[in-house]
Amino acid sequence: MKKNSLHKIAPKLIEISPSATGFSIPDGYFQSIEDAVFSKLKAESFSQSNNNSSFSIPSNYFETVEDIVITKLKAESIQEENSQIPDNYFDSVEPKVFEKIHRNSNLISLKNNVIKILIPFAVAASLLLIFILKTNTSKVTFDSLANDDIEQFIENDLISINTENIATAFPEIELTTDFIQETISNDELLNYLNRENIEELLYEN
Amino acid sequence: MIDEKLLVEQLKNSNTQETAFRHLMSLYKKQLYWHIRKIVISHDDTDDILQNTFIKVFKNIHSFNENSKLYSWIYRIATNEAITFIKQKASKQHVDLSELQYKLADNLSSDIYYSGDEIQQLLQKAIVSLPYKQQLVFNMKYFDAMKYSEISEILETSVGALKASYFHAVKKIEESLKNIKS
Numbered sequence: 001m002k003k004n005s006l007h008k009i010a011p012k013l014i015e016i017s018p019s020a021t022g023f024s025i026p027d028g029y030f031q032s033i034e035d036a037v038f039s040k041l042k043a044e045s046f047s048q049s050n051n052n053s054s055f056s057i058p059s060n061y062f063e064t065v066e067d068i069v070i071t072k073l074k075a076e077s078i079q080e081e082n083s084q085i086p087d088n089y090f091d092s093v094e095p096k097v098f099e100k101i102h103r104n105s106n107l108i109s110l111k112n113n114v115i116k117i118l119i120p121f122a123v124a125a126s127l128l129l130i131f132i133l134k135t136n137t138s139k140v141t142f143d144s145l146a147n148d149d150i151e152q153f154i155e156n157d158l159i160s161i162n163t164e165n166i167a168t169a170f171p172e173i174e175l176t177t178d179f180i181q182e183t184i185s186n187d188e189l190l191n192y193l194n195r196e197n198i199e200e201l202l203y204e205n
Numbered sequence: 206m207i208d209e210k211l212l213v214e215q216l217k218n219s220n221t222q223e224t225a226f227r228h229l230m231s232l233y234k235k236q237l238y239w240h241i242r243k244i245v246i247s248h249d250d251t252d253d254i255l256q257n258t259f260i261k262v263f264k265n266i267h268s269f270n271e272n273s274k275l276y277s278w279i280y281r282i283a284t285n286e287a288i289t290f291i292k293q294k295a296s297k298q299h300v301d302l303s304e305l306q307y308k309l310a311d312n313l314s315s316d317i318y319y320s321g322d323e324i325q326q327l328l329q330k331a332i333v334s335l336p337y338k339q340q341l342v343f344n345m346k347y348f349d350a351m352k353y354s355e356i357s358e359i360l361e362t363s364v365g366a367l368k369a370s371y372f373h374a375v376k377k378i379e380e381s382l383k384n385i386k387s
Contacts, residue, residue, distance in 0.1 A: 006375065009372075009375060009376060009379065010375045010376070010378065010379035011379075012379055012382040012383055013328075013347075013375060013378055013379050013382060015324075016324055016325065016328050018347050018348045018350070020321070020325065021239075021243070021321065021325060021329075021348060022313070022319055022320055022321015022322065022325035022326065022329070023239075023242055023243075023248075023318065023319055023321070024318045024319065024320050025238070025248060025318060026248070026318065029252075030234055030235060030238070033230065033234050033238075033252075033255065033256070034227050034230045034231065034234075036252075036256055037230060037256050037259045037260060037263075038223075038227075040256050040260060041260055041263060044260065
């Protein structure tokens with residue numbers, strides 16, 4: 001459409017100059033636009049470079065993550081099912097605890113009794129081992145071991161002994177429930193120890 | 206005369222990219238600014254869209270296939286950015302595009318970056334009352350004095366369709382101006 005024809009069809013419009021739209025811009029705007037664009041570009045690239053780019057993930061991570069989550073959920077639900085407590089559990093827990101404490105006290109006293117019986121054997125075995133190692137000779141026997149030497153070792157507390165030593169020294173000894181059921185009083189035990197000759201016991205073993 | 210081919214080569218070369226890009230901005234910033242401003246009306250919005258347009262050009266220069274002119278390609282990006290922006294703005298305000306544009310034109314008198322007189326403001330209101338494709342054609346032809354062939358390349362519309370659009374746009378605007386003045 002040429003200017004002449006525009007005059008004909010739009011005389012009112014032609015009165016308004018196309019170069020004067022009325023819009024204006026801030027002073028110096030066009031002088032600063034390039035720098036503004038570069039600043040924005042740099043800000044964008046900085047934000048992209050910080051956007052997890054320094055992190056990496058295992059290969060196929062996103063392909064397997066659903067399966068991992070589902071497996072975990074299933075495991076948790078099984079655990080929850082198993083961890084459900086029986087009815088009235090908390091009402092019965094105290095009597096059960098006391099029952100166990102009582103049972104353990106029997107076991108502890110039995111253990112003490114066993115220890116008392118086994119100590120002489122253990123002492124003898126330990127002394128023998130020490131003499132063998134110290135003298136480094138295969139000729140050492142119980143015959144050559146004087147009773148005075150043994151007593152001296154015990155008196156000077158040169159032998160440390162505990163239940164572990166005993167268990168190690170006598171692996172063949174098994175505790176049976178028959179034995180546990182027997183009750184041995186302290187007096188009986190002392191009488192037994194006084195009556196028996198320890199040396200003989202050592203020779204027998 | 207701009208050697209577009211050379212400019213494109215420089216824009217694609219990382220060693221010359223920044224200098225070439227500054228040159229490109231200095232060449233087109235004013236034309237693009239006014240083109241965008243007539244669509245979105247507000248200076249601040251125009252500034253955002255202009256910057257985003259140049260950033261898109263910078264980022265996508267390697268995909269510019271040189272089948273069209275660089276100038277047309279950049280103008281097309283700017284047009285799309287402006288139209289997308291104004292549509293999103295209307296959507297956010299839960300109004301349709303024409304309603305938003307009319308509101309913007311109606312508020313021009315309170316815009317610190319608008320100094321038009323009454324008749325110029327009436328013209329803006331008449332323009333925004335057009336369908337947005339007719340607005341584009343009218344602005345590019347009447348204010349920017351672009352050739353139909355150039356507009357055709359930018360808007361990817363035939364010259365014949367553009368001529369028809371412009372004719373209808375002029376008739377409607379003239380009608381609006383007559384009604385307001387009388």
